[in-house]
Amino acid sequence: MKNTLLFLLFAFMGTHAMAGVIKGHAADTKGEALSYATIYVEGTTTGANANASGDYELTIAPGLYTVICQYVGYKQARYSVTIKGDETVIHNFFLATQGLEMKEVVVKANAEDPAYAIMRSAIKKRKFHADQISSFQTNMYLKCIGRSRQMPKKVMGQKINAQDIGADSNGKGIIYLLEEDADYYVQGEHERTVVHSVRESGNPGGVGFSQFPSVISFYDNNVSLFGRSSRGYISPVNDLALNYYKYKLEGQFEEQGHTVYKIKVIQKRAYEPCFNGYIYITEGEWAIHSINLALTKESGLDKMDTMKVDQLYLPYKDDTWVIKSQVIYVTLKIFGFDIIGSAVTVYNRQKVNEPIADTMFSKKVTSSYDKIANKKDTAYWTENRPIPLEADEKKDFVVKDSIRKVIEDPRRVDSLRRKGNKPSPVGLLISGYTYTGKEKRNVFTTNSVLLGLSEDNMVNFNAVEGFNIAPKVNWRHMVDTGKYIITDMAARYGFTNTHFNAIGRVYYTATDQAWRSRSWMGGVEGGKYVFQYNPDNPVLQWFNTYASLFYKENDLRIYERWEGSAFLRRNYGNGLIWLAKASFQKRLPLSNNTEYNFSSVDAPYKSNLPANLPAVATAWEEHNAMILYGMISYKPGITYTQYPDYKTPNGSSWPRLTLSYEKGVAGVLESKTDFDKWRFSIQDDVSLRLFGRFSYNFVVGGFLNSKYVSIPDLMHLYGNRGVGYANPYMQSFQFAQYYDFSNKEPIYGEAHVEYHLNGLLSNKIPLLRPAQWYLLFGGNAFYASDHNYYTEAFVGIDNIGWKLLRILRVDFVQSWDSNRGHNSGIRFGLSGATFTRAVNVSHSEW
Structure with a gap:
């Protein structure tokens, strides 16, 4: 006991006092290396781990110790040693396969496997063990390594230089290497990681992983491996685990006075979010002793081929067990790359249910770095690294540094x-x-000349201008780090109406280098250009060109205007953003000037002025408009990561609230506009874990004053009549006519909701299950009056694609509206909800 306390004292102080080293190799009885085997001093939870080759190194103070080598599935090996001073002791551990015993039982037909009784006890005590540790603190050493086993010569026509990535000419080698030393604190709902040192091969300024899963807890019903917003996986000790898993008792063994059961875990149904492998449970405490569990495609793993989690726990005191090591293995084959990776975490100096100062969790900082965290020298790592580097890892740090110098x-x-x-x-x-x-x-x-799938092609066609050429140039000049002067210039010439337009914008933007995402920008713009009636620009010009020429369908509605404006935008980096803009405009109506097309349709193009708009707007005429616009947006609950030189926000579980106000000022410079328009929205993505994700965007707005409301100032629905493609989700209406529902009502409402099941239900449908395509449901609704409303519902499939490239989505949409319209059809788009209206950089329309 005395020697144990002395060891803990030296380990805690971390001094450079006299200490000895025990080093060697960990292998099975056949000499096969036991990768990442755990080596620790009996009576403590402090120790080291072997590397992937089985080599280990443990530094301890002088004294008499029993050193234990442990590996899941093998018997512990023990070694008694006396450290007299500054010396090195060589000892190799050879572990025998764990012999398993089976209690004698009376076997009956259809009898339940004994594993079920054990697992029921473990499930019953799940919450006890989850709540047992109210506070926890530990030192963590993390080593991540990615290796290429094969690499293509080209990807999508782009040549791959294997040597630049760190691989050899055959595409084999280390492509990523990181080690990180940190302390982790958790108390209730509060977490904090303090990174003392980080080292990325080939990247001296690298900061590693601030949010890497510190401890994956299988005592949680839902095991999160990819962040709290992901669906997660069902723990084998989940309260409802018996509905998802089958269990088989492989046997039992004795270890340091504990009876440990080895239980095989088998998912009942393919494509459920479940693990397969082994879980070891202690008798009496019914606590997790160790874990050897894996995920595959049949577990719902869609981004990687396989993922495996190994964990080892040690007895702390009474019936409390604490984690000692955690290893995550992954494999991925994509585009000719064959990659394997591992992330091993070693935990030392654990403290359970001891007070943690409140200041540790203040200032909303969830992770922080020491000022010199990425500047520690090799001597620091030699002293503090609990896993020896392998030969090729040592070489990689040297080679990558040389490659970096060549690249830079x-x-x-x-x-x-x-x-x-x-x-x-x-x-x-x-x-x-x-x-x-x-x-x-x-x-x-x-901008692109002709074939870019955006609205910014140089060559376009519409019924007003005919063929037109519209080049745009963006010039970004860096004044200093994070400070830019940006100039946007656009010209446009219509060959049929012979109108030439040109406009420009100049603004200055600066990002706080000590607080990333905290920024401000201010600028001016002026000139004459062509604009859509709806400032959201719902009609893509490339698609209007195609539809007009080949089908004589022209949805683009445009007008010209002279404009002079100034704007200022501020992002505080804490979830608060505001924008102010003042604009003077001279608006000029336009009309159709051509019937040119490639089709055989005889009917004329639709008028550039939708038939219903003159009755809705106060007037549509050449006029001046003085417009003042303001927007403020706030997302509470932002947390931060404090890196060595800067701070950056992590996000928040709270919704974003946005309020905008637009004022048409009459009488200034002969301005006719006279209105007050407001809009308020609340929007968020809510993780439902195993049940998917729910997204919503609720809007209310209207006109407080509508004495003179011109067509561009009306409230317009973000509609979509394009064939096939989807407009931005969560803010648009996929089948609404562009201007049929425009209004100046004193109040209106919008609702956009989507429920992404993320594999729920679809994992039971034969066609969708192996493809790992996910179902989604939702709807968009607008209401201004009993005579002006629109509703659509949709069912879709997302996560379409392959491995890391699952980005496509397809929806079937059915709509109903106040004009007795009933449309239905298919929309194709990119996966993911998009909220863009609230954070428009300059409220620009071109």
Whole structure:
């Protein structure tokens, strides 16, 4: 006991006093290495782990100790040693396979496996063990390594240089290596990780993982492996686990006075979010002794091929067990890459239910780094690393540093810059052209010529201008780190109406380098250009070009206006954003000027002025408009990560609240507009864990004053008549006519809701189950009056794709409206809810 206390004292102090080293190899009786085997001093929870090759190294103060080597599925090996001073003792551990005993039982037909009684006891005590530790603190050492077993020469036509990534000419080698030393604190709902040192191979400024799962708790009903917003997986000791798992008792063994049961865990149904493997349960305490569980595609794992979790717990005191080591293994094959990875965490100096200062959880900081966390030298790691580096890992740190110097060589960087600045015909057509100056101080970008799937193509067609050419140029000039002057320029010429328009915008933006996402911007814009009636720009110009020329369907409704405006935007980095803009406009109506098309349709193009709008708007005429606009948006509950040199927000579980107000000021510079328009929204994504995700966006707004409301100032629905493609989810209406529901009502309401099941139900449908496509349901609704409303409901499938590229979604939509319209059809889009209205950078319409 005396020696144990002495050891703990030296370990806790972490001094450079005299200490000895026990090192060697951990293997089975056949000599096969036991990767990440746990080595610790009996009577403590402090120790080390072997590396992937089975090599270990344990530093301890002088004294007499019993050192234990433990590996799940093997008998413990013990070694008594006396450390007299600053010496190195070599000892190899050879562990025999754990012999299992079976209690004698009377076997009856259809008898229940004895594992069920054990698991019922463990399930009954799940909450006890989950609540047993009210506060926990521990030191953590994390090592992550990713290795390539195979690598393609090209991906999507782009050449892959294996050497730049760290692999050899055969595509094999280490592609990522990280080690991290931290302390972890948890008390109730509060968590805090303090990172003392981090080292990323080839990246001296790397910060590693601030939010990596510190301890994966299988005492939680829902086991979260990919963040709290993910669906998660059902624990084998979940309160309802018997509905999802089958169990089989493999046997039992004795270990340090504890009877431990080895139980095989088998999911009952394929594609349920369940584990397979082994769980070890102690008799009496019914606590988890260790875990060896895996996930595959049939467990609902869709981003990777396999994932395995190994955990080992040690007795702390009484019936309390604490985690000693955790290893996560992953495999992934995609685009010719064959990647394996592991993340091993070693826990030392654990404290259970001891007071933690309230200041540890103050200031909403969930993770923090020491100021010199990524600047510690190799001597620090040699002294504090509980897992020895392997030979190729030592080499990787050296090689990657050399590769980094080559990659960052100014001559190489400049050569690649010049090569990247060479235009390509395909690039000009699809994505435009980008020119990057030295040190990226000046970057020029143009829009695509013809085939870009955005509204920014240079060449377009509509019934008002005919064919038109509309080049746009963005110039970003870096004044200093995080500070830019950005200039946007656009010109437009219609070959049929012969109108030339040009407009420009210049603004300054600065990001706080000590508080990322805290920024401000201010600028001016002016000129004359073509705008849609609806400032949300619901009609994509490339699609209108296609529909007009081939089907004589023209949905684009436009007008010209002169504009001079100034705007200011502030993001405080704490969830609060505001925007203010003042604009003077001279609005000029336009009409159709051509019937040109490639189709055989004889009917004329639809008028540029929808038939219902003159009756809704006060007037549509050439007029001046003075517009004041303000927006404030807030998302409470933001937490932060404090990195060595800057702080960044993590997000929040609270909804975002947004209020906007727009005022048409009459009499200023002969302005005719006279209205007061407001809009309030509340929106969020809510994780329902195993039951999926619920997204909502509820809106209420209206006109407090509508003395003179021109067409662009009306409340317009974000509609969509495009064939096939979906407009932004959670803020648009997939089958609403663009201007049929425009209004100036004193009050209106919108609701957008989606329920993503994330595998629930679809894992029982034969076609969807192996593809891992997920069902979703939802609806969009608008109501202004009994004579002006619109509703649509949809059912869809998302998560369409392959492994990491599951980004597609398809919906069947049915709509009903006040005009007795009943439309239905299919919409294709990208997965994920998008909320963009509240954070529009400059409230720009072009």
